[in-house]
Amino acid sequence: MRKKQKIFITALIALICVAFIPHAHATAGGFHGGGFGIGFHGSGSGHVYNSNYSSSSTNGSMLTKIILAIVFVSITAILATFAIVKSPKEYCQGIDIDDSEISDKIKRQFLDIQNAWNVQDISRASNLYSERLYKKHNQILLQYSDKRIVNYTKNIEIEGLSHHRWKQTNKFEVDIYFKAIDYVIDKDTQQILKGSSNSQQRFRQRWTFIVQEDGLLVDKIKEFRVY
Secondary structure, three states, X not given: OHHHHHHHHHHHHHHHHHHOOOOEEOOOOEEOOOOOOOOOOOOOOOOOOOHHHHHHHHHHHHHHHHHHHHHHHHHHHHHHHHHHHOOOEOOOOOEOOOOHHXXXXXXXXXXXXHHHHHOOOHHHHHHHEOHHHHHHHXXXXXXXXXXXXXXXEEEEXXXXXXXXXXXXXXXXXXXXXXXXXXXXXXXXXXXXXXXXXXXXXXXXXXXXXXXEOOEEEEEEEEEEOEO
């Protein structure tokens, strides 16, 4: 019984770990950020069983049921979360936010960060990042370097901004719609591992900015699937 309980616990931990591993998607900041009856049976032959063993068996059966319930609830919650996060969002073109000054700053900063990502050197855009997000993106690039892969983002065209919303007095978010040639290659063989080096893909990302006296700092980037 204990062996089976350990199997359930191990399976639950593994499922949760796999489901919540952060996946780094192509283009700068792609953290989503990318496309889861057991019991004791008597033989009926008239044997007498020790009452302590029977009690232990009953408790073990109850614990197994609890573990099964936790597994079921966890799987349901994970699937529901994935359904919400991965549901396609509308892709919009030719739209902009009302504040033209902030719009221009967002677009310039967006392109500067994407261009720095394209050459695998975000240090040139470090003044545009919050400390937290800069460390996260730099860690991704270090992992890419260790794996001998490179992510290129080229021919970027911003096609719209929407959902400009203030979250705090010094923090706001905005959705950015853009097209880009986006692909990953093996650094040694030059083989394309993901994406296309010829055709643009469409993206919708939600960027969160912190407003400071000397400019904007991007603090969070969330990517959506689009239709």
